[in-house]
Amino acid sequence: MKSITFIGAGNVATHLAKAFFNEGFDIEQVYSRNIDNALLLADEVQSIAIDNLVTLNSNADLYIISIKDDAIESVLQQVLDKNIFITHTSGSIPITIFEETGFKNYGIFYPLQTFSKSKTINLLEVPFCIEANENEDLLYDLANKLSNSVHLVSSEQRKKLHLAAVFACNFTNHMYAIAEDLCSKNNVNFNILKPLIRETAEKITLNHAKDVQTGPAIRNDEKIIANHLSQLDDLINYQEIYRLITQNIQKDK
């Protein structure tokens, strides 16, 4: 496999396209609805930018669709050549979408990581979840060129993993955002909390999260809990989250 075309030019497509380009792959074309976005990425990986799927050629050995989940189906319908080897990078769209839109050779190429334009990622440590109808080995070997952590994961497992990731990453980040907001509202330096945040994330690499739970909820310290809830009297949303998570930690004991 030598050449790859990217359908999409967002965070994930950008990280992957650059990584493959650095590994010596030809990036054949870069498609985006927005030609400026396509040009931006195409420029970085010496590729050709297109903003119309009619101009998508069939020269690439692999096509990677990396766009918003809810746009995947409609884009797949617009891809005319149904004989290309095509994949998507979504955590939650099942592999059956390819058969439903008429493709014969397809798979999933899902990097399980949170990508931001503002932060580079060491792809070597990013787990890639691979699935394919025919050419699983090809995709597996391809992912192995970028990462040391490649896994064969079925659509059903991937769906569960994606749900778990929402808790582990998206909801966790929202907890950080609430903490930061509480600090800023009260003129306290949020930086003081950063070592705690780092340690909390590190702790579970060696322990089960459930076994290292600390805080007033797990200690059943009702006095502190009541005090915290009253501090949140003016922030009803936070109060509701505090109450619900506290109850759930106590139930889980």
Next chain:
Amino acid sequence: MKSITFIGAGNVATHLAKAFFNEGFDIEQVYSRNIDNALLLADEVQSIAIDNLVTLNSNADLYIISIKDDAIESVLQQVLDKNIFITHTSGSIPITIFEETGFKNYGIFYPLQTFSKSKTINLLEVPFCIEANENEDLLYDLANKLSNSVHLVSSEQRKKLHLAAVFACNFTNHMYAIAEDLCSKNNVNFNILKPLIRETAEKITLNHAKDVQTGPAIRNDEKIIANHLSQLDDLINYQEIYRLITQNIQKDK
């Protein structure tokens, strides 16, 4: 300041006593209601174990109470010599508790970190929050012997910081626990999520958490959200948490 007595022999007392012992301090006495716990720690820091506060001597330059928040007041009442220099390590008990129980020379010595017996901590990076009625400089210098991150924090600020820490640490850990439980219920390897967890925690050291929020909630991806909620139909607690946090991320946009 040369000698310290610990009232309490739990996680925090153990970490602090060992650190001070290694710095050349004499650990005068170690008190615990449970003599076995007192003996365990006293043994490690060449100290004397006691389980009755009547036998607490007045020889130490500093007394550090490190016990459950709701036991602090009653223990302070049992300490007979009100002229000793006494501190506690709690994030949420205000400094006024010392005056209320008759002490004259007191302060707060609060290491803002999550301590577990199963994991050693590099105290150098742990923020210490210091407050005192008279000898703030003494406590500040003392904390500086253990840590590179010492802060003067008022009781009011400390209360807010502690509340923020519950979100940033305790609730975050519960999100990990839910993710781990979902993986184990569905036979998916939780290890695949660990780089994501690490990256999520690292990301906010350089960005505001709010600015790096990812996931279906911030994208308003209602199809995925509905799919995730339906996956949680048999796990009502998790479903409720999913719904509430998702709503709050969307409100905050």
